[in-house]
Amino acid sequence: MNKQTLILVLNLLPFIALCQKMIAPGSPDINTSYLKPQKSLYTVYYVKDTSWTKKGTMTYDISYENNQLIFHYKYTDKSNEWSNIRTSIADAKTLRSISYQSESSGSKFNLDFGETIRGNYYSKKTKKDKILNLKSPGSFIDFNLADNMMTTLPLTVGYKGTFSQFYYDDNSDTLTSNYIIKEVKSYAYRSPKTGNHDTWLASVLEESTGAIYNYVIDKKDHRLWQREMSLGNGMWEICTNEELDYQPIKSQFNKEQAVQQITTGSSVITGTAYAKDNTGKKLGGLVNTAKKQFAPKGTEITLFPNSAYYEEWTAVNKKIKKQGKIPEVPLDSNFGAGIKKAKVYDDEGHFEFADLLPGTYVIMASFDFTNSYNYSYVTGYTNYYNYWGYTGSNTNYASARQHYRDQAHIEKRVTIDKNGEKKEVNLKDN
Template sequence: MKIRILILVLNLLPFVVFSQKTIVPGSREINMSYLKTGKSLYTVYYVKDTSWVKQGSMTYDISFSNNQLNLFYKYTEKSNAWTTLRTSVADAKTLKSISYKSEGAKSKLDLNFGETITGNYYSKKDKKDKKLNLRPKGLYIDFNLAEHMFTTLPLDVGYKAIIPEFYYDNNSDTLISSYLIKEVKSYVFNSPRTGKHDTWLATVLEQSTGAIYNYVIDKKDRRLWQREMSMGKGMWEICVNEEIDYQPIKSQFNKEQAIQQITKGNSVIIGRAFAKSNSGKRLGGLVNTSKKQFAPKGTEITLFPNSAYYEEWISVNKKIKKQGKMPEVPLDPKFGACVKKAKVYDDEGHFEFADLMPGTYVVMASFDFTNSYNYSYVSGYTNYYNYWGYTGSSTNYGSARQSYRDKANIEKQVTIDKDGEKKEVSLKDN
């Protein structure tokens, strides 16, 4: 009886496996509305135990045009010694492949899809072309699209499916490999920038090699947060989404307006940068007595237009720093083009800016300086005696001057009210 049951199970096993959903172009399981246009950046690590070693970075760029999906992939090795480029074009509704191009350190590949796949393989080592005429059996998903295709599926606890993927390898006759979504379960992904996210953790098996992949996919927006690939002997390749679209600042930075403001006007700002003008800084109860400490000649002074964007950037980072849970938000990459620089041109901290339009500006300086203070100390005691012996003593004091190094970090807002105005400012560290 047990033998009969075992035989029945073995006979049913292929049916159980192949009765699962097979995802091919045009499948109802694919919801293309989940795919969003734009770029995404991933850092690639080799991970074993607690050791994370950066290997490089990869970017995806998705766009739609003429009813076609275009996916561009770029992998850059950590030292920028070499790159791999891939471009896939597919039908925007069905994901049926139209063309594929790739170039790496060793080869170039160009494919056009139809009933027969035609194209060319070029070996950079041999400097030879190989004309291709391929006839894979059955329908398939371009492997370069597969990872993003996973994000379009109706993932849920217990969801399973088979995905036949096409991949050309010049050293193999195998054109299609089956990938099995073995398990889907809920998972909480913790982003260092945006905190915790409810995700699906989908485990995928490459049936021909036994390789395991884990995909962390957001439940709400279907962002691919992380991909993990088993490499054997406890080593994993892990690709982590860097959230280059992360921007908690709602105000938009206007580069064109900012550049115009610092180049198209007739107003000037002139001033002096200095620190500790009898500021009363106390060190151990002793008062700083130094006069003005001017910014040294050559000190760089920075000026840029104040804006709602900059004010919000300051506010957001102040909150982040206070919480201490996430990295601070960097400035918009275009911000640097709208900063004006000047240098202190004498020994009394003088600087000047010209060509400014009316508006409010932020002026900044940072420099080291030497300060000094006076202090007193006990130099000894004088004892007093009379005929009968000791009668008392007095303390003798000395005085000295001590120097110390300090740093001034100065930021001040300056407003120009009308074109042609000459504004004088004191950039003082209070």
């Protein structure tokens, strides 16, 4: 864009804004029923061309109390060395701003909104307080709520609108800036977890700086899937929704029950972990002839109660892995609390678990071992002749033994029928 064209565009911006619908707190276009009490997590990237660099994460946490919407925002850099925390309170129906608090590495301040905006600004650099008494600039949307406000709008192809965004900067006298919704169109968004979603792509122009924001918003539930912000020189900040609510497993994991099952009983499971004689490679049609391979001393054995949750988790991930389209589902974050560990305590693969209640348990082990197989090879040929000439030949063979490293992965289900029972199992590779 040349200089003359840029000047023309900037001159036309106020006119464009005036021609569009103004969106303000209480506007009929704002439908706060789309703002459900929930916590959302976004990963923040800086993107240029095809290069994506992770910069950090941000969380959006919405709750309601006394007809007020309470919105907590937290940005954490990728090294977890610093964060930026903001809290906005607004009228639950209209999004009219009531208060705002912020703390970052450089400052800490708060605002109470009314005809006069009052507050306090503290600079961590100068260690000085500044009392704020600001004249209200009129109707506006708190910048901290702007992303969520976009999800409340009745977006459709051709939708237009302008809203004024409030932002306090101690180095500037300007309190608001207009944001112009320039274009809304249909867009197919693909989530790495849940596949394709029909969405709206809303492009917004910040009037004062010329920055572009793109919002990817679900057509059905108005979820904000992605937000993009232009940073200049071809660089974009892109925030992607990590879907904290994604849970295709319908069964619930019961942490308390699992912990009780592995700690409050009087039953015992003892066993031997080993790889079978015919585990491993089959080369040249000859199976290895090594004897039973015990799990080495110190090998970790894992035990946990079997459950409807784990069975469903296994089945769902098996299906996902077969289709190869989306990542596998992680275990419930509390699952580790119901896991018990033991180690092989000798050179013959023995292990033991105590304090177990009746029930079915899953026992797992993985270990490396050295295996071997016999094979034969041709060493030469013996030819035979008589008076009339060549009569035939024999092939001469020799045998040898080859060693190689192999790995066993074992999973076995063991059931204890009554408390106090002692169960002995062979944990062998199949």
